[in-house]
Amino acid sequence: MEEDKSKELYMFKKTLQELKSKKGKGTELISLYIPAGRRISDVTQYLREELSQSSNIKSKSTRKNVQSAIEVILQRLKLLKDPLEKGVIIFAGMVPRSGPGTEKMETYVLIPPEPIKTFIYRCDSQFYTEPLEEFLEEKDTYGVILIDRSEATIATVKGKNIQIHKRLTSGVPGKFKAGGQSARRLERLIDDAAHQFMVRVGEHATEVFLPLLEKKQLRGILVGGPGNTKNEFVEGDYLHHELKKIVLDTFDLCYTEEFGIRELLSKAEHLLKDLELMKEREVVQRFFKELIKEDGGLAAYGEKEVLEALIMGAVDTLIVSEDINMVRVKIKCNNCEYTEELNIKKDELPKLEEALKEKTCPQCEGALVIEETKDFIEYLSELCEMSGTKLCIVSRETEEGAQISKAFKGLAAILRFKLHQ
Amino acid sequence: MAKQKPVLNVAFIGHVDAGKSTTIGRLLYDSGAIDPQVLEKLKREAAEKGKAGFEFAYVMDGLKEERERGVTIDIAHKKFETPKYEITIVDCPGHRDFIKNMITGASQADAAILVVDVNDHKTGIQPQTREHMFLARTLGINQIAVAINKMDTVNYSQEAYEAMKKMLSEQLLKILGYNPDNIDFIPVASYHGDNVVKKSDKMPWYNGPTLVEALDKFNPPEKPTNLPLRIPIQDVYSITGVGTVPVGRVETGILKPGDKVIFEPAGVQGEVKSIEMHHEQISQAEPGDNIGFNVRGVSKKDIKRGDVCGHPDNPPTVAEEFTAQIVVLQHPTVITVGYTPVFHAHTAQVACTFTEILKKLNPATGEVIEENPDFIKAGDAAIIKVRPTKPMVIENVKEIPQLGRFAIRDMGMTIAAGMAIDVKAKNK
Numbered sequence A: 001m002e003e004d005k006s007k008e009l010y011m012f013k014k015t016l017q018e019l020k021s022k023k024g025k026g027t028e029l030i031s032l033y034i035p036a037g038r039r040i041s042d043v044t045q046y047l048r049e050e051l052s053q054s055s056n057i058k059s060k061s062t063r064k065n066v067q068s069a070i071e072v073i074l075q076r077l078k079l080l081k082d083p084l085e086k087g088v089i090i091f092a093g094m095v096p097r098s099g100p101g102t103e104k105m106e107t108y109v110l111i112p113p114e115p116i117k118t119f120i121y122r123c124d125s126q127f128y129t130e131p132l133e134e135f136l137e138e139k140d141t142y143g144v145i146l147i148d149r150s151e152a153t154i155a156t157v158k159g160k161n162i163q164i165h166k167r168l169t170s171g172v173p174g175k176f177k178a179g180g181q182s183a184r185r186l187e188r189l190i191d192d193a194a195h196q197f198m199v200r201v202g203e204h205a206t207e208v209f210l211p212l213l214e215k216k217q218l219r220g221i222l223v224g225g226p227g228n229t230k231n232e233f234v235e236g237d238y239l240h241h242e243l244k245k246i247v248l249d250t251f252d253l254c255y256t257e258e259f260g261i262r263e264l265l266s267k268a269e270h271l272l273k274d275l276e277l278m279k280e281r282e283v284v285q286r287f288f289k290e291l292i293k294e295d296g297g298l299a300a301y302g303e304k305e306v307l308e309a310l311i312m313g314a315v316d317t318l319i320v321s322e323d324i325n326m327v328r329v330k331i332k333c334n335n336c337e338y339t340e341e342l343n344i345k346k347d348e349l350p351k352l353e354e355a356l357k358e359k360t361c362p363q364c365e366g367a368l369v370i371e372e373t374k375d376f377i378e379y380l381s382e383l384c385e386m387s388g389t390k391l392c393i394v395s396r397e398t399e400e401g402a403q404i405s406k407a408f409k410g411l412a413a414i415l416r417f418k419l420h421q
Numbered sequence B: 001m002a003k004q005k006p007v008l009n010v011a012f013i014g015h016v017d018a019g020k021s022t023t024i025g026r027l028l029y030d031s032g033a034i035d036p037q038v039l040e041k042l043k044r045e046a047a048e049k050g051k052a053g054f055e056f057a058y059v060m061d062g063l064k065e066e067r068e069r070g071v072t073i074d075i076a077h078k079k080f081e082t083p084k085y086e087i088t089i090v091d092c093p094g095h096r097d098f099i100k101n102m103i104t105g106a107s108q109a110d111a112a113i114l115v116v117d118v119n120d121h122k123t124g125i126q127p128q129t130r131e132h133m134f135l136a137r138t139l140g141i142n143q144i145a146v147a148i149n150k151m152d153t154v155n156y157s158q159e160a161y162e163a164m165k166k167m168l169s170e171q172l173l174k175i176l177g178y179n180p181d182n183i184d185f186i187p188v189a190s191y192h193g194d195n196v197v198k199k200s201d202k203m204p205w206y207n208g209p210t211l212v213e214a215l216d217k218f219n220p221p222e223k224p225t226n227l228p229l230r231i232p233i234q235d236v237y238s239i240t241g242v243g244t245v246p247v248g249r250v251e252t253g254i255l256k257p258g259d260k261v262i263f264e265p266a267g268v269q270g271e272v273k274s275i276e277m278h279h280e281q282i283s284q285a286e287p288g289d290n291i292g293f294n295v296r297g298v299s300k301k302d303i304k305r306g307d308v309c310g311h312p313d314n315p316p317t318v319a320e321e322f323t324a325q326i327v328v329l330q331h332p333t334v335i336t337v338g339y340t341p342v343f344h345a346h347t348a349q350v351a352c353t354f355t356e357i358l359k360k361l362n363p364a365t366g367e368v369i370e371e372n373p374d375f376i377k378a379g380d381a382a383i384i385k386v387r388p389t390k391p392m393v394i395e396n397v398k399e400i401p402q403l404g405r406f407a408i409r410d411m412g413m414t415i416a417a418g419m420a421i422d423v424k425a426k427n428k
């Protein structure tokens, strides 16, 4: 289940990137969002009207392109069946490949991850993708407040992201005693300053968190820091009463800066385990724990070793970094049955095409051509499906993801059994 | 005012509640640095707060929060004279939440007194006893003495003392490379005053030095006056009628009133108006001096703990990236490129990302075992490249050793120690 989601999300993101890069010549790219439960015949009806309206478009080429895009969508609709469970999203339009005159009709049909609520029909020079991005955005957010006597950090944790919203310093006097001040006066000064500071932190927390709460996106607030200040802050009247209700717990931490959040995440594991970020951490840490074993444990990394294990069905969990940027290329001979497959970096594709011009088929000396290229992660996910392997696609924004990406070239695995003794 | 005696900075370190603050309070009291009336007042306050027995600790624990909870939170300094030295005592917090403050304190010390509770011999070495000693070693403190405290709770038993001494020696000090034979282990009952300043009559079996005598056995620290000026800032005060007063310990070089100074990585410049040490004006500050200095042209907002003060013609080095040699003390998993723990150097703490692991070394011999390893783990030594996530000052250990050492922390523990052996400067 989990791993399906990981792959689905990845493919969805990939398509989104693709869609965003498309530009039509005129306002002739059509985006259509059909809500869950809407009857297909209603939509067909709507499009027919649009089609007849479009005859008013002045530019001849735009008119032609819009009309053919609508036609394509009408064709596609015929393939769909009522009722639409989550609704459907269709993009269609003539997109230039390189210069003018190279336009080709492109169509995308997407099943959204969540039901669509509103009907949208748009005709523009770009595909309208904002609602798609909203689907991708993690809705569940946790608020984090780190506080001690001298400083505070207000942050949110959402999906795979940690975002720092505010850093505050208190100006509360330290232990150094200024000459001439009585101990009692100094104490009062410190108490006052500490109180003022907590009031400020509370105000900033309200500013950041309350709107999220109103949007029903805030799952809870975690408060941490060294010493007792955090408790004073939570128990006192500093937080907005609505926010106070959702304080999940307080944590003893050494730090109040960004790395305090890391400390907090590891201490609050049990509360946050459904966060994408935590799942990613858990898997990567599990890989590391295998790696540290004297004989390398059940860890594998490096393209060759991992693929070998994967094909043998020996991989329990495959960890791949979303920025791996590779493609699986299928090469075939124009003349005989010969084929060959290899994995290369996406940006090496033109070089490979060049190289192929020089090379010939090892069997019949015919010309070699690229028959197919496939996204490497997509290829891996197919292999995973076949062997029941869990797939974990890690992002480069998290520390663990960065470690997989940089130290292990984006590919690592936890094995079911050891391949070599 | 001329200084007659050499200055020695001594950090008191050890696990929470071992009695560090109490020992210091007693030390000051028995040597006459504290008025009996003041102590009487503190005793009443402690009783009122339900913290009877903390009156000596209150001498150092000045913050209300510290007094109410009976724990030290931030470091505190006190001047104190022995026959040989003018000693600046740095009281460090033992609680693990405040370890970053302890590191700041330890980074300012020439020597350390490790305070332990004698009862620990029954349960094993406490985690912060271990961590503090490791940090002390990392930060270059080579002279230590151990106060085995609360001897009253074991009837001043020699056996308990010997057991504690043995455990510390075998399970900690030797591992860190200290020779226990050269270390004084002083049985004390700080709360009662035994063997702190006055020789105890309850432990006739002990004929070593008292704590004060042990302090005088330390060697005077070197004074690297010929190196460029470096003062890691511990705190900054804004004092009405005076102005901005950064405080910190002079690590290297000499500072005089009238000097133009620069603070890095803040990059702000000012002029020194006056220098104070223990509330007395001095005409020149040298390595080891714990000073507050009044700077014109700089506001409190511009600088903070972790900045380093130097002269503008040879400013502290702000590292864009640096190469370091490290030893991994403990780590539950592996360390790879991309790992971003916290680095503590002098008074600074900055998260730094490992960008390259260049070599894995044999920790004993320093010989290269592997080039460009994919990862390292506990017990390994390595040469690495590191990129600070925000500007920080660190110096090549071969040029300014005092500012080249660091400790690495993650997951609430000290995981490694190291030193910068090459620094790519941002500001030079």
Ligand SMILES: Nc1nc2c(ncn2[C@@H]2O[C@H](COP(=O)(O)OP(=O)(O)OP(=O)(O)O)[C@@H](O)[C@H]2O)c(=O)[nH]1
Pocket (backbone or CB within 6 Å): B014, B015, B016, B017, B018, B019, B020, B021, B022, B023, B052, B053, B054, B057, B070, B071, B072, B073, B092, B093, B094, B095, B115, B149, B150, B151, B152, B153, B188, B189, B190, B191, B192
């Ligand atoms: N029985 C006995 N109790 C002692 C002795 N020395 C200290 N204590 C007690 O130990 C407790 C802790 O003392 P502190 O001096 O605050 O300990 P600390 O090491 O400074 O603690 P932190 O700064 O919080 O790490 C207090 O209740 C003291 O009264 C001693 O010699 N005998």
Ligand SMILES: [Mg+2]
Pocket (backbone or CB within 6 Å): B020, B021, B022, B057, B061, B071, B072, B091, B092, B093, B094
């Ligand atoms: Mg204390």
